[in-house]
Structures are given as C-alpha cells and as structure tokens.
Amino acid sequence: MEEIGFLGKKDLVGEDLPANISDQPQSQVAWKDLRGWIDLIETRGFLKRISAPVDTDEELSAVTFMATRSEAAPALLFENPKGGDPGTSVLTNMLGASIGRYALAMGLDEKLSTRDMIAATRRIMKRRIAPKMIPKSDAPVNEVVQTGADIDITRFPSPKFWPGDGGRYIGTGDITFTRDPVTRRINVGCYRQMVQARDRVSLYCSPGKHGRLDREAWWQRGESCEVVAAYGVDPVLFMVSAQVFGAAESELDSAGGIMGRPVELTNAEFVDLPIPAHCEIVIEGILRPGEFAPEGPLGEFTGYYGGTRGPQPVIEVKAVHHRRNPILTAALMATYPSCEIGAYYAIMRSARIWDDLEGIGVPGVTGVYAHPAAASGCCRIARWT
Numbered sequence: 001m002e003e004i005g006f007l008g009k010k011d012l013v014g015e016d017l018p019a020n021i022s023d024q025p026q027s028q029v030a031w032k033d034l035r036g037w038i039d040l041i042e043t044r045g046f047l048k049r050i051s052a053p054v055d056t057d058e059e060l061s062a063v064t065f066m067a068t069r070s071e072a073a074p075a076l077l078f079e080n081p082k083g084g085d086p087g088t089s090v091l092t093n094m095l096g097a098s099i100g101r102y103a104l105a106m107g108l109d110e111k112l113s114t115r116d117m118i119a120a121t122r123r124i125m126k127r128r129i130a131p132k133m134i135p136k137s138d139a140p141v142n143e144v145v146q147t148g149a150d151i152d153i154t155r156f157p158s159p160k161f162w163p164g165d166g167g168r169y170i171g172t173g174d175i176t177f178t179r180d181p182v183t184r185r186i187n188v189g190c191y192r193q194m195v196q197a198r199d200r201v202s203l204y205c206s207p208g209k210h211g212r213l214d215r216e217a218w219w220q221r222g223e224s225c226e227v228v229a230a231y232g233v234d235p236v237l238f239m240v241s242a243q244v245f246g247a248a249e250s251e252l253d254s255a256g257g258i259m260g261r262p263v264e265l266t267n268a269e270f271v272d273l274p275i276p277a278h279c280e281i282v283i284e285g286i287l288r289p290g291e292f293a294p295e296g297p298l299g300e301f302t303g304y305y306g307g308t309r310g311p312q313p314v315i316e317v318k319a320v321h322h323r324r325n326p327i328l329t330a331a332l333m334a335t336y337p338s339c340e341i342g343a344y345y346a347i348m349r350s351a352r353i354w355d356d357l358e359g360i361g362v363p364g365v366t367g368v369y370a371h372p373a374a375a376s377g378c379c380r381i382a383r384w385t
Contacts, residue, residue, distance in 0.1 A: 027107065027260055028107075028259060028260035028261050029104075029105070029106070029107040029236070029258070029259050029260060030104070030107070031104075031234070032278065033140070033234055033278035033279075034091070034232055034233065034234045034278075034279070034280055034327060034329065035327070037094075037105070037234055037235055038075075038077065038091065038327075040104060041074075041075055041101060041104065044100070044104065045074070046074050046075060046098065046100060046101050046104075047074050047075050047076075047077060048067070048074045048075070048076050048077070049077050049079055050063070050076060050077065050078050050079060050080075051079050051080055052080065053080045053081075053082055054078050054080065054081055054082065055081075055082045055083065056081050056082060056083035056084070056090070056157045056158065056159045056160065056168070057082075057083065057159075057160045058160055058161070058162065058163065060078055060081060060090060060092070060159050060330075061092075061159055061160075061161040061162065061332055063076070063078075064076055064092040064093060064332045064338065065332065065334050065338045067093075068093050068096060068097075068332075068337060068338040069337065069338060070097075070337065071096075071097040071098065071099075071337045071342075071343075072098070073093060073096060073097070073098070073337070073338075074093070074098075075091060075092070075093045075094050075095075075096070075098075075101065076091070076092045076093050077089060077090075077091050077327075078090040078091075078092070078157075081157040082157075083157045083158070083159075083168075084155060084156050084157025084158075084328075085155045085156070087324070087325035088155075088156060088157050088325065088326055088327075088328065089157075089325070089326075089327050089328070090157050090159065090327070090328045090329075090330050091173075091232075091327055091328070091329050091330070092173075092330050092331075092332055093332065093338075093340070094173060094235055094238065094329055094331070094340065095235055095238070095239070095340060095342060095343065095344045096337065096338075096339070096340060096342045096343070097336065097337035097339075097342035097343050097372060098342070098343055099114065099117065099343045099347075101235070101343075102117070102343045102344045102347060103117065105235040105236055105239065105344070106120075106121065106124060106236075106258060107124075107258075107259075107260065108120055108121075108124075114347070114369070115367055115369075117347050118347050118350045118351050118354065118367075118368065118369070119351075121347055121348060121350075121351040122351040122354060122355060124257065124258055125254060125257070125258065125348070125351060125352075126257075127254075127257030127258070128250070128253040128254065128256065128257045129253060129256030129257050129259075129260070129261065129262050130250075130252070130253050130256060130262060131252045131253070131256060131262050131263040131264065131265050131274075132262040132263075132264060132265070133264075133265050133266060133267070133274065134264050134265070134266050134277055135266065136266050136267055138266070138277070139264070139266040139275075139277035139278070139321075140277065140278055140323055141266070141275065141276065141277055141278065141279050141280070141281075141282050141321045141322065141323060142266070142277075142321055143322070143323050143324050144320075144321070144322050144323070144324060145269065145319065145320070145321050146319065146320040146321075147269060147270075147318065147319045147320075151198060151199045151317055151319070151320050152198040152199075153170060153195060153198060153199070153201065153283065153317060153320060154195060154197075154198050156170060156231070156281060156322075156326070156328055157328055158170035158195050158328070159172075159330050161298070161299055161332060161333070162298075162299030162305075164297060164299065164305055165296075165297065165298055165299060165305075166194060166294065166295060166296045166297055166298065166309050167194045167195060167196075167295075168194065168195045169192060169193065169194050169195070169298060169330075170193055170194070170195050170201060170231055170328070171191065171192055171193025171194075171201065171203075171229060171231060172192055172193075172298075172330050172331040172332075172333070172340075173190075173231075173233065173238060173328075173329035173330050173331035173340060174190060174191070174193060174229055174230060174231050174233065174238075174241075174329070175188055175189070175190060175229070175230050175233050175237050175238065175241040175276070175279075176188070176189050176190070176191050176193075176203070176211055176227060176228070176229045176230075176241070177227065177228040177229070177273050177274070177275075178210070178211045178214035178215065178225060178226070178227055178273075179214060179226065179272070179273055180210075180213075180214055180217060180247075181214075181217050181218050181221060181223070182217070183247075183248075185247070185248065185250070186250070186252065186273065186274075187210040187211055187214055187251070188237070188240065188241045188251035188252060188255075189205070189209060189210060189211040189241055190238065190241040190242045191203055191204060191205045191209070191211055192204045192298055193229060193315070194295050194296070194298075196293050196314060199316065199317040200293065200314050200315065200316065200317065201229070201283065201285070201314065201315045201317060202293050202294075202295040202312045202313065202314050202315075203227065203229075203287065203312060203313050203314070203315050204295055204296065204307075204312050210247065215287055215313065218287075218289075219287075219289040219290075222289065223289075224286040224287060224288045224289065225286065225287040226271040226272060226273050226284075226285075226286055226287075227271070227273075227284070227285050227286065227287055227315050228268060228271060228273045228274070228275050228276075228282060228283070228284050229282070229283050229285075229315070230275070230276050230279035230280075230281065230282045231279075231280065231281040231282075231283075231328050231329065232279055232280020232281045232322075232323075232326055232327045232328055232329050233276070233279050233280070233329050234278070234279075235344075236255050236258050236259055237255055237263070237276065237279075238329065238331075239258075239344050239345075239348060240254050240255045240258070242341075242345060243348055243349070243352065244352070252265075263276065264276075264277040264278060265277055268284045268319070269284065269318070269319040269321075270284055270285075270318040270319055271284045271285070271286070271318065275321060280322060280323050280326040280327045280328065280329075281320070281321070281322040281323075281326045281328060282320070282321040282322070283315070283317050283319070283320050283321075284317070284318055284319045284321075285315040285316050285317040285318045285319075286315070286316050286318065287313045287314070287315055287316075288314075288316060291313065291314050291316070292311035292312060292313060292314060293311065293312065293314045294309055294310065294311060294312075295309070295310065295311070295312035296308065296309050296310065296312070297309055298333065299333055299334070300333045301333045301334065301335070301336070301339045301341050302335075303334070303335045306333075336372055336373040337372070337373075341372065342372050343372055345370075345372060346369070346370050346371060346372035349370040350368045350369050350370045351368075353368050353370060354368040
C-alpha cells in the first residue's frame with residue numbers, strides 16, 4: 001500500500017467499506033430548522049445554554065474560544081447577549097470540531113468511524129432534491145417583515161470577535177444567494193459581512209468565488225446585483241455554502257439531498273431571488289456598481305487577520321425578515337479546534353477529493369482525509385498498489 005500526502009487518522013485505510021452504509025434513498029434528517037436542530041443537539045448533550053449577560057464586543061468570542069479548546073466541546077447558545085434587542089440570541093460552535101454533531105446533521109450513525117463517515121458522505125452528496133416554493137404566509141421567517149425606515153440591522157447582536165477586527169460581523173455563520181445573469185443559476189455561498197449602518201452591510205467575497213463572479217457579471221451589464229443573505233441558518237445549508245461546487249451545480253439541490261426533503265423557499269419583497277423560508281434572519285438588498293465602504297480585517301482560522309482593511313461592495317438593505325426572538329448563527333474563526341472549519345469541513349472535503357480522484361482515473365484509492373487542523377488544506381491519500 002502506498003500513502004500519498006499528509007494524514008492524521010489511522011482508520012482511513014484498510015478493509016473494504018462496511019455493508020451497513022446503504023445506497024438506498026436517505027430518510028429525512030431528524031430536525032426541521034435551526035430551532036429543531038438546537039432541540040436535537042440539546043437532547044444529545046451537545047448544547048450548553050448561557051443565560052448570563054455576555055457582551056458581543058469580544059467577550060462572546062472569548063468565551064467561545066476558551067470553551068471550545070476540545071473537539072468534544074458543545075455548541076453554545078448565548079441567550080442574553082449585550083448589543084441586541086431583548087429576546088435575540090447567538091449560537092456559536094454549531095458544528096465546530098464535533099464529529100457527533102456532524103453525524104446528526106447528516107442523518108448518520110454517530111458511531112461510524114471517520115473513514116466510514118467519509119464514505120457515507122460521498123454517497124449522500126450525490127443525491128439531489130430540488131427546492132420548493134411555499135406561500136409567504138407559511139414561511140416562519142416572515143413572522144416579522146421590515147422595510148423602509150423600519151429597517152435597522154444594528155438591533156441584532158452582531159459580534160466583534162477580535163480586538164483588531166474592523167467592525168461587527170453579522171455574517172459569519174451565514175448563507176448568501178446571488179444569481180448568474182445569463183444562466184439564472186442561484187449560488188449559495190458563505191461570505192463574511194460587516195455591519196456598516198442600519199441598512200448597509202459590506203460583503204466580502206474572495207476572488208474566484210461564484211458570488212463575486214455573479215456580482216461582476218451584473219456590474220459589467222451596468223446593473224445592480226441582487227443579494228439575499230441569511231444569518232440564522234440550519235447546519236446543512238451552512239455546510240453546503242462553504243463547499244466548492246461547479247458553476248452548474250446547485251447547492252440547494254445538494255442540501256435537499258442531504259436532508260432527504262426539499263429546501264423550502266418563498267418569494268422576496270423586492271428582489272428577484274427567493275428567500276429561505278425557515279431561517280431566523282434574512283435580508284434582501286442590492287449591490288450597486290461602484291458603491292464601496294471600508295471593511296475588515298477579520299481574525300481568521302489561521303490565527304491571524306484575513307487581509308487588510310479596504311473597500312468592499314455594500315448591500316443596500318431593502319427588506320429584513322426574521323422570526324420572533326431570532327437566533328443569530330455566528331462562526332468563530334480561530335485556531336483548531338475552536339473554529340467552524342472543523343469536522344464537517346474535513347469530512348465533506350475528503351469526500352469531494354475522493355470523488356475527484358476517481359473521476360480522473362486514479363486507481364485503488366481506499367481512503368482520503370483532509371485534516372481539519374489544517375483547515376482541510378492538507379490531505380493524505382491511501383491506495384493499494
């Protein structure tokens with residue numbers, strides 16, 4: 001057997017895949033939305049509620065960092081964050097380094113080995129179920145809808161994570177919809193978003209990301225780019241938004257395949273994009289050509305700041321939708337294991353790399369692992385020769 005690259009797990013090489021990982025269609029996962037997810041992980045001992053007042057200005061992130069220096073650390077629900085309206089809360093370490101929470105989110109047996117979870121993930125991620133539209137009146141996210149002068153996103157408890165951060169980040173554990181102007185494909189990405197004003201949010205997309213390509217395509221036509229962003233999201237939408245899909249692939253279809261049911265969407269108020277019906281907080285808005293504001297930096301998973309402060313496009317918020325007593329999902333970026341680039345990212349990335357290796361004809365691969373401590377940037381491959 002020949003080993004290629006870097007690994008850190010011993011259970012990824014050896015025998016054939018176990019017979020108990022079924023190729024049959026998956027049943028639905030045991031949760032409906034973020035609130036159902038919170039209830040589920042609490043019953044399994046994977047959640048810690050924090051009722052004491054905690055300041056969103058560095059204290060919330062400090063508590064999260066110190067409490068998550070173990071792979072077994074729970075998700076943390078801050079029920080009384082300073083800096084937001086009464087009744088708002090913040091969930092951190094939603095998945096983190098926990099293989100158990102990853103298994104629950106995917107509908108897998110928590111007792112599977114890491115290798116077997118990667119094999120099962122490969123099969124699950126091949127499934128596709130298209131989203132479906134539901135009436136606005138049936139969408140929980142429309143419990144409160146604000147437009148015009150009523151818009152004020154500063155009411156939500158957006159954290160300032162690190163001392164050198166450029167501002168408060170409402171968008172870290174988020175999803176963002178954009179649309180290609182030609183193909184009409186909807187992209188779902190995870191892009192950082194900093195609060196600029198009551199109705200302004202800066203949006204940072206790295207070069208080459210589909211959200212940025214969509215924006216540039218609209219601007220080249222002399223048109224604004226429409227955007228939908230959600231800040232209280234379920235674990236599967238969060239996971240697929242952080243993965244790399246082809247330009248013609250649908251993250252929404254993939255999320256439906258993982259959950260075993262369609263992602264439910266509903267019509268927006270202003271933009272020609274749907275909005276996720278079961279998320280906690282959703283904004284819709286536009287990116288006008290040439291409108292920028294200073295953004296960043298943000299402390300990242302590498303242990304240092306991602307980029308420098310500079311101009312980034314600004315979402316002009318046209319409507320805010322949210323559930324009553326909304327829950328903001330915040331993804332701490334820090335050194336492993338106190339980071340949302342953890343077990344889920346490593347397992348999903350490993351599954352995709354394994355697929356790619358088979359797709360280009362590499363024979364005899366028996367295991368792949370992209371180590372979470374390296375933010376899945378390094379991997380080891382095992383194959384028989």
